[in-house]
Amino acid sequence: MRGRDKGLGGEPFDLVTDADTAAETVIIDTIRAVFPDHAVRAEESGERGAAALDYTWLVDPLDGTVNYAHQLPFAAVSIALVKGTEPMAAAVLNPFSGEFFSAAAGRGARLNGEPVRVSSAGRVAESLLATGFPYDRSRPGPLMGRLERCIRAARGVRRFGSAALDLCFVACGRFSGYWEQGLKPWDTAAGLLIVQEAGGRVTDFSGHPFGIGGDEILASNSLIHEEMLALLEAEAF
Numbered sequence: 759m760r761g762r763d764k765g766l767g768g769e770p771f772d773l774v775t776d777a778d779t780a781a782e783t784v785i786i787d788t789i790r791a792v793f794p795d796h797a798v799r800a801e802e803s804g805e806r807g808a809a810a811l812d813y814t815w816l817v818d819p820l821d822g823t824v825n826y827a828h829q830l831p832f833a834a835v836s837i838a839l840v841k842g843t844e845p846m847a848a849a850v851l852n853p854f855s856g857e858f859f860s861a862a863a864g865r866g867a868r869l870n871g872e873p874v875r876v877s878s879a880g881r882v883a884e885s886l887l888a889t890g891f892p893y894d895r896s897r898p899g900p901l902m903g904r905l906e907r908c909i910r911a912a913r914g915v916r917r918f919g920s921a922a923l924d925l926c927f928v929a930c931g932r933f934s935g936y937w938e939q940g941l942k943p944w945d946t947a948a949g950l951l952i953v954q955e956a957g958g959r960v961t962d963f964s965g966h967p968f969g970i971g972g973d974e975i976l977a978s979n980s981l982i983h984e985e986m987l988a989l990l991e992a993e994a995f
Contacts, residue, residue, distance in 0.1 A: 777826060781819035781835060789815050796839075801944050812842045816970070818944040822920035831855065836922035838947035843970055848948035850922045859926040859952050867929050867955040876958040876979035877931035882989065885934035885982055887912045888924045892940030904937070907989045921975075925949025928977045929956035935978040935986050937963070943970045953977045963990045 782800050789798055793813070800817040815837065820826055822833030831854030839847040850859040859874075861867040867874050879885045887908055891901065909915050916933070918924060921941055927933045929952045947970050950960050961967055962974040965987050978986055 778820045778823055782817060785817050785819055785835070785837065789817075799944065801942065814840050816840055816944045816947040818922065818942075821922040821945060822918075825919045830919070832918050832920055832923065834920050834922045834926075836944065836948045838944075838951065840947055840970065845947050845951035845970070848951040850926050850948050850952065852923060857926075859929065861929075861948075861952040861955040863951065863955070865955065867952045869926075869930050874930040874956050876929060876953070876956050877934045878981070879934040879979060880981045882908075882911045882935070882982050882985045883913065885912050885979075886932070887915045887986075888927065888933045888936040889915060889917055890919065890921055890924065890938035890941075891917065892938075901939075904990050908937075908986075911985075911989055921945040922949050925953050925977055928958055928979065929953045931979070934982055935976070937974075937976045937986065937990055939963075939974045941973075941975060946970065946972075946975055949977070950975075959983045961987070963987065 778801070786798050786800060789796065797814040798817060799814055801819065818836040820833055821836045826833045833852065833854070835851045835853065837849045838845050844863070846863050848861045857869060859867065859869050877885070889905060889908070905915065921938060922945065924933065924936045925946065926949055928936050950968065950970070953960055957980065958977055959980040960975065960977045961983070962972055963976055968975050976983070976986055976990060
């Protein structure tokens, strides 16, 4: 298992393995063979082609690369089809567990073909939450402040290292809320649709609708969303 560090000379650490590049090549070649007029935007190789009818595929071939590099079986392939800025279809696969999450706009979310829904927790105190840490941790103040407030308020907070799977776990009710910042469109596009189709709510930390490419994401079961927003409010720090 070979890998390289994209951060050089003091830049933020970002690992890439052979699995990232190999998987991305297979995925892009498959998409281009079936949808030659669609654009593809992938984590490692950037954007390819101009999109017909404004369709773009957002591809993360291995979300959770650091986990994979350390033989932790919590990583995923994440693929979303976006029209304009709206996700239309999504797929997230954990190849280690065999769990396959999917969604299509207006058709609900599924895990291995079975419908899923967000949790019924009505308070943060009843909730298991998840978060992630950005590669650039040079200014950890607000990050640690938000984490402390959520740890104090929630039943527990987990940090597993794959944004796509964290979002899917909100969708199927394992987590009631998840927040992170500094993510890229291919990290969140598939999970965004899966959460929404499972009955959840996704915004930034100010409560504005989350847009693909946004810097902040808060996903919840909807019931605890306002309470989560108060915990994440930047002015509190």
